[in-house]
Amino acid sequence: MPVFQRVVQILSSARVMFLFALILLCGSSFAQGEGLFKAKCATCHAVFKNGTGPKLYEARKRWEDAGEGDLIYEWVRNNAALRASGKSVRAIEVFQEYNGSVMSAFGDLTDDQISSILDWVDSQDPNASAGGGNVAQATSTDISVEEEESIPWIWIVMGIMFSIIIMAVGGVRRELKIATKESDKGSEGLTYIDEFKVWAWKYRLYVGLTTLVIVVSLIVGFFQTLYSVNIVEAYQPSQPIAFPHDVHAGVNGIDCKYCHNSVTKSKSAGLPTVNVCMNCHKKINGEGEEYQGEIAKIYAAAGWDPTRGPSGAYTNQTEPIVWNKVHNLPDHVYFNHSQHVVVGGLDCKQCHGDMTKLNETAKVQPYQELNKIEENIESKIEFDRATMTMGWCIQCHEQSSVNITDGKSGYYTEIHDRLKENDYNLLTKYNEDGRVSVSELGGWECSKCHY
Ligand code: HEC
Ligand code: HEC
Ligand code: HEC
Ligand code: HEC
Numbered sequence: 001m002p003v004f005q006r007v008v009q010i011l012s013s014a015r016v017m018f019l020f021a022l023i024l025l026c027g028s029s030f031a032q033g034e035g036l037f038k039a040k041c042a043t044c045h046a047v048f049k050n051g052t053g054p055k056l057y058e059a060r061k062r063w064e065d066a067g068e069g070d071l072i073y074e075w076v077r078n079n080a081a082l083r084a085s086g087k088s089v090r091a092i093e094v095f096q097e098y099n100g101s102v103m104s105a106f107g108d109l110t111d112d113q114i115s116s117i118l119d120w121v122d123s124q125d126p127n128a129s130a131g132g133g134n135v136a137q138a139t140s141t142d143i144s145v146e147e148e149e150s151i152p153w154i155w156i157v158m159g160i161m162f163s164i165i166i167m168a169v170g171g172v173r174r175e176l177k178i179a180t181k182e183s184d185k186g187s188e189g190l191t192y193i194d195e196f197k198v199w200a201w202k203y204r205l206y207v208g209l210t211t212l213v214i215v216v217s218l219i220v221g222f223f224q225t226l227y228s229v230n231i232v233e234a235y236q237p238s239q240p241i242a243f244p245h246d247v248h249a250g251v252n253g254i255d256c257k258y259c260h261n262s263v264t265k266s267k268s269a270g271l272p273t274v275n276v277c278m279n280c281h282k283k284i285n286g287e288g289e290e291y292q293g294e295i296a297k298i299y300a301a302a303g304w305d306p307t308r309g310p311s312g313a314y315t316n317q318t319e320p321i322v323w324n325k326v327h328n329l330p331d332h333v334y335f336n337h338s339q340h341v342v343v344g345g346l347d348c349k350q351c352h353g354d355m356t357k358l359n360e361t362a363k364v365q366p367y368q369e370l371n372k373i374e375e376n377i378e379s380k381i382e383f384d385r386a387t388m389t390m391g392w393c394i395q396c397h398e399q400s401s402v403n404i405t406d407g408k409s410g411y412y413t414e415i416h417d418r419l420k421e422n423d424y425n426l427l428t429k430y431n432e433d434g435r436v437s438v439s440e441l442g443g444w445e446c447s448k449c450h451y
């Protein structure tokens with residue numbers, strides 16, 4: 001097959017290899033830009049729409065037009081310092097335009113990384129993004145759909161490239177064989193497997209080492225997968241309405257209990273019914289705003305027609321809003337909100353993170369986020385177990401203490417009095433380190449948490 005061999009020859013030439021390498025590099029830099037954008041910038045910036053921060057599409061061009069193309073890197077790394085330095089007009093201008101909202105500093109980003117973000121942003125097609133996918137407060141559905149689409153695409157391209165390279169290398173080998181007339185002698189009748197055996201024996205040390213590395217990493221990977229089974233950390237299911245907690249509990253300061261009204265009274269916190277939404281959203285109708293679609297969903301659920309009559313009317317055609325459960329312990333676990341919030345005096349933040357700043361739908365906060373929460377319990381808690389696992393409950397019960405002499409809730413007075421009378425030594429033992437932990441009072445007993 002001379003034609004085929006010719007093709008293979010061309011493909012395997014050094015120049016073509018170099019090109020492939022270049023394409024791969026560019027591809028990965030693009031992927032890096034996209035990843036960095038989503039991880040660090042997307043909370044405030046969208047590509048095509050102004051949100052908390054300005055749209056980033058052609059931001060570089062705007063700085064270049066102002067004659068400050070090279071200062072945009074300094075801006076991203078530390079915008080406050082750039083403003084203070086007085087060498088940038090654009091920095092002051094955009095800051096004033098945004099009423100002095102402050103952008104975070106990203107001191108650890110290199111010029112290349114910032115470039116990759118701006119490259120990726122500018123490579124987006126303004127016409128293709130009519131949908132909500134690029135809105136700063138994108139819903140979780142949008143984000144996950146985008147990721148699902150982008151990842152396999154890169155893998156497919158990489159896969160094709162690798163197979164071409166492997167084919168090319170194979171071609172070279174065959175060419176070499178023909179050139180050295182090796183094919184005339186001995187190895188003619190050898191199958192690929194036989195050849196591999198000979199080769200593997202010749203390089204047995206390397207083959208052995210490689211096999212060892214592969215086997216060990218497979219075992220480690222296997223156990224890591226086992227450990228991650230059932231871990232729901234950072235879980236963020238899609239929701240029927242892109243309900244933002246920051247707008248409600250943050251900006252508008254609505255108390256958590258207004259919507260989760262059984263949290264102090266019962267085991268579960270509960271979710272608000274659509275009537276609760278309508279208390280405000282009959283008036284707040286989002287008319288002319290970009291989130292009108294979300295408010296319209298509330299109206300559809302409540303059976304409210306805002307166009308009927310001067311101030312709208314109920315149509316009696318309701319449909320329930322089916323929120324997807326975010327936090328979900330298995331059935332064999334007993335968890336009680338009022339016990340933690342009322343008796344334990346814990347703030348919601350301690351377990352759910354700061355919901356007043358969450359500008360997307362609810363999610364299970366990873367323990368790293370919870371570790372950042374200001375203490376509202378005596379000892380600062382350092383978790384290293386995934387949120388919502390048994391280890392997480394156990395760690396908190398060991399590290400947080402209860403004030404057993406505090407008469408406020410009265411819950412512990414009985415235990416305290418009983419210990420004082422019957423088991424004074426035990427009480428002093430509990431108090432040895434100056435505090436009584438939840439675990440010492442039974443917070444580690446299996447039956448307290450398990451049915
Ligand atoms: C906490 C919110 C926030 C985050 C996160 C954020 N920005 Fe900003 N950004 C802003 C705000 C607000 C402005 C408008 C200027 C101001 O008020 O400081 C801005 C302005 C900018 C500008 C100037 C745009 C223009 O039109 O001149 C650029 C460029 C920029 N950001 C890039 C980035 C990049 C890149 C990232 C991610 C690495 C990022 N920002 C992350 C809030 C943010
Ligand atoms: C205006 C009503 C409202 C207010 C106020 C509110 N929430 Fe919510 N909350 C909701 C709705 C609706 C959902 C369901 C949508 C979702 O999961 O994103 C929800 C979901 C949640 C969830 C996840 C529920 C699950 O399925 O596991 C938590 C946790 C939560 N809220 C905590 C809080 C905290 C903490 C506050 C106060 C800082 C608060 N909420 C204030 C309406 C509200
Ligand atoms: C106590 C009043 C109040 C209640 C109750 C309330 N909201 Fe809101 N909601 C607001 C306010 C205020 C805004 C902000 C409107 C604005 O920025 O113009 C808002 C905005 C919104 C937005 C648009 C957010 C954005 O800016 O993108 C959605 C979606 C929304 N609410 C959904 C809900 C749902 C679902 C419920 C019921 C679970 C609910 N709201 C209950 C007051 C309320
Ligand atoms: C942020 C810290 C924290 C986390 C996380 C936590 N707890 Fe607690 N828990 C407490 C405190 C403080 C008390 C003591 C106050 C009280 O009795 O309610 C307590 C008490 C309890 C009690 C009553 C113990 C007794 O002696 O009567 C049970 C049961 C319980 N927790 C279950 C759980 C379960 C299940 C989880 C995990 C899903 C969990 N807790 C996670 C802080 C925490």
Ligand code: HEC
Nearest residue numbers: 256260263268269270327328329335340341346347348351
């Ligand atoms: C000690 C940790 C802890 C604290 C403090 C806490 N929660 Fe929760 N929350 C949980 C756990 C665990 C679940 C999952 C419960 C389940 O699946 O049975 C949960 C579930 C929820 C849910 C989902 C609906 C439900 O009832 O299962 C909402 C809403 C919620 N919490 C709101 C709040 C609010 C509001 C506060 C503050 C007033 C708060 N939580 C304080 C641990 C906590």
Ligand code: HEC
Nearest residue numbers: 230329330333388389390393394397443444445446449450
């Ligand atoms: C502070 C509360 C708490 C205490 C005390 C506790 N557990 Fe758990 N346990 C949990 C929670 C929460 C889960 C669910 C973890 C998950 O879904 O990942 C769990 C899960 C389990 C599981 C299922 C396996 C798993 O990891 O999901 C077993 C088995 C178990 N517990 C046994 C015990 C035994 C035995 C004890 C007493 C020595 C005990 N638990 C004490 C909260 C507790």
